Amino acid sequence: MIEFDRLSKSYGDLAAVRDVSLAVRGGEVYALLGANGAGKTTALRCLATLLSPTSGTARIDGFDAVAQPLEVRRRLGFLAASMGLYQRLSAREVLRYFAALNGIMGDDAERRVEEMVGAFDLGAFADRLCGKLSTGQRQRVSIARAVVHDPPALVLDEPTLGLDVLSSEAIFRFISDARSRGRAVIFSTHQMSEVELLADRVGIIAGGRLVAEGTADEIVAGAGEQNLARAFLRIVREAA
Numbered sequence: 711m712i713e714f715d716r717l718s719k720s721y722g723d724l725a726a727v728r729d730v731s732l733a734v735r736g737g738e739v740y741a742l743l744g745a746n747g748a749g750k751t752t753a754l755r756c757l758a759t760l761l762s763p764t765s766g767t768a769r770i771d772g773f774d775a776v777a778q779p780l781e782v783r784r785r786l787g788f789l790a791a792s793m794g795l796y797q798r799l800s801a802r803e804v805l806r807y808f809a810a811l812n813g814i815m816g817d818d819a820e821r822r823v824e825e826m827v828g829a830f831d832l833g834a835f836a837d838r839l840c841g842k843l844s845t846g847q848r849q850r851v852s853i854a855r856a857v858v859h860d861p862p863a864l865v866l867d868e869p870t871l872g873l874d875v876l877s878s879e880a881i882f883r884f885i886s887d888a889r890s891r892g893r894a895v896i897f898s899t900h901q902m903s904e905v906e907l908l909a910d911r912v913g914i915i916a917g918g919r920l921v922a923e924g925t926a927d928e929i930v931a932g933a934g935e936q937n938l939a940r941a942f943l944r945i946v947r948e949a950a
């Protein structure tokens with residue numbers, strides 16, 4: 711279970727996230743939509759223990775990101791929108807390394823690494839140095855690395871950024887599968903089609919506030935529009 715409770719985060723005078731409360735239960739996929747600068751990454755980074763909230767809390771399975779960061783990190787797979795990989799390690803080496811950091815060793819580690827290579831279709835380049843991979847290949851390794859320990863909560867900031875249709879499809883399949891295994895998933899995106907395909911619920915953030923929440927159908931109906939893209943535009947304009 712992922713929970714934000716009245717989460718606020720300011721950078722100096724700038725209130726990037728304001729009083730956001732939401733919850734994502736195990737077996738649920740939640741999409742966070744919002745214009746550039748709306749506050750999505752800031753909120754997700756608070757959950758990932760990388761930023762301290764100005765007020766309010768972010769929790770995973772009841773553990774507070776500020777008070778119990780180690781418990782939170784252990785339960786979390788976090789994909790940052792721009793995450794460095796180890797340039798001088800191959801994809802398999804990166805995956806083994808992150809498995810080990812999470813206490814997965816030996817045969818268990820090898821099994822899990824090969825599962826990730828399969829799930830994200832890394833086979834063709836898994837032994838090449840990460841520094842020599844294309845943007846999309848690197849993104850797939852980054853996601854695999856974030857989830858190699860099979861955490862109960864997946865927090866994915868723009869997981870399909872820079873991916874082609876086939877690679878995006880592999881990510882969708884992975885997320886669906888995670889849902890069916892009871893994982894709680896929250897992801898941010900600018901692609902309405904992904905939301906319609908994948909998300910059980912949607913939250914729209916504008917100016918740091920959660921201004922709409924529901925199933926995609928509920929949001930479309932609530933805005934009196936024909937589709938999610940139009941509903942999103944209307945909701946964001948009205949919030950401004």
Ligand SMILES: Nc1ncnc2c1ncn2[C@@H]1O[C@H](COP(=O)(O)OP(=O)(O)OP(=O)(O)O)[C@@H](O)[C@H]1O
Pocket residue numbers: 721724726744745746747748749750751752753
């Ligand atoms: N480290 C920082 N210092 C100061 N201001 C920041 C910092 N990081 C983000 N901001 C500001 O906080 C606001 C929210 O940014 P955030 O990155 O959370 O938006 P976002 O919804 O993820 O946008 P995008 O869709 O472009 O990724 C923006 O106005 C941004 O300029």
Ligand SMILES: [Mg+2]
Pocket residue numbers: 750751752791867
């Ligand atoms: Mg962002």
